[in-house]
Amino acid sequence: MRLFNLIFFFIFISYGCKKDPAPISGCTDLLATNYNPNAIISNDDCIYFNTTPYTFQNPYGFPNMNIPENNPLTMEGVSLGEKLFNDPILSADNSLACISCHQTNSSFSDPNPVSVGIDNIAGNRNASALINLGWNTSFNWDGSVLSLEEQAFEPVINPIEMHNTWQNVEITLNNHAEYPQLFKNAFNIDYIDSNHVVMAIAQFERSLISTNSKYDRFLRGEVQLNPSELNGYAIFNSEKGDCFHCHGSQMFMDNLFHNNGLDSEPFNDLGRGKITNNPNDYGKFKTPTLRNIEFSAPYMHDGRFFTLEEVIDHYNSGGKYSSTVDPLMKKIGVGLQLTNQEKEDLIAFLKTLSDTDFINK
């Protein structure tokens, strides 16, 4: 009897050892947020959390947008991001919102050459226009950050911008009458942390897409360009104006850094060189898109030019020589030698990139 028991016991033990690992319990319903592809038990653990996908039209000729897998665009996320972008609550003294420096009518850029933060201290750079950012591979004039999520951490704590702390932002938002529910709707979280704040802002920024300029409609065959605009288009895309090498593609930027001959050495702002510490990068800046350029004056990283006429005069002069000036600035000392009519045509073409739907949205 005892032996029998013992044998039974061993069979039991060895059976137990050979058995597969315990099944993972969890939810198998594809519609649930905690869907677990390894689950083989039941749907008792399913949590249903519904967001509405945010759909958008890729501008004509653009590649697909680069969207991080963990932060897809949803209606809830984009509208929360928009609210945060417009809300001075992110600044230490509740006085300055993102939109204060990135103003809608200026294609989400600052109409002042350099921006002033909450302590009335001015920075040394012009606030970039926020447009079609979902296709940028780096951000800020020097490309110091590689994602919109990462970028949004900065202005909040920058002493010459919103001069706040993330700890303080979290406390304020978690005690707010509306934000906890909005974050719950967008991300299904009960505690608002800084990561989700920047995720929402980045979603909103990716939704700032311009697809309806006259130029886009021309490409779609919906409108014609007039002779002056067409001539400007030709100058832009030929060796004569040579703009297309850097501001090429339908995005009108190349995601690269160039020195376009604004200054000779020593440079006031090392630009890309400040990030890489490589003297070959001194004085180089990220090529900005030219979309909506009519609205985003003043121009260049320091806002030195107030009109497109001044910008064209700069390029027409051939630019200034320095050791890092771009080899594509081929006409240094000679200039492009555009006639007044050609300059006007080039500007007329640049204005076909204006999208009033975008700034009135």
Ligand code: HEC
């Ligand atoms: C005090 C003015 C100011 C405020 C407030 C501000 N910004 Fe900016 N922003 C700037 C300036 C100036 C730059 C250019 C910085 C640089 O290149 O060094 C910039 C750059 C950016 C860029 C990079 C765009 C590109 O094309 O590379 C993004 C994105 C951005 N800001 C988003 C935000 C968000 C989001 C907020 C709010 C959380 C915000 N900004 C608040 C002034 C401001």
Ligand code: HEC
């Ligand atoms: C060698 C590359 C290169 C070429 C060629 C070039 N650009 Fe640029 N462009 C840049 C860079 C880089 C900047 C930003 C420079 C800075 O702020 O320091 C810029 C800035 C601009 C700006 C200001 C944008 C803003 O948001 O402030 C305009 C407008 C512009 N370029 C138009 C043109 C036109 C028109 C041509 C042809 C006549 C041209 N560019 C040729 C690289 C180039």
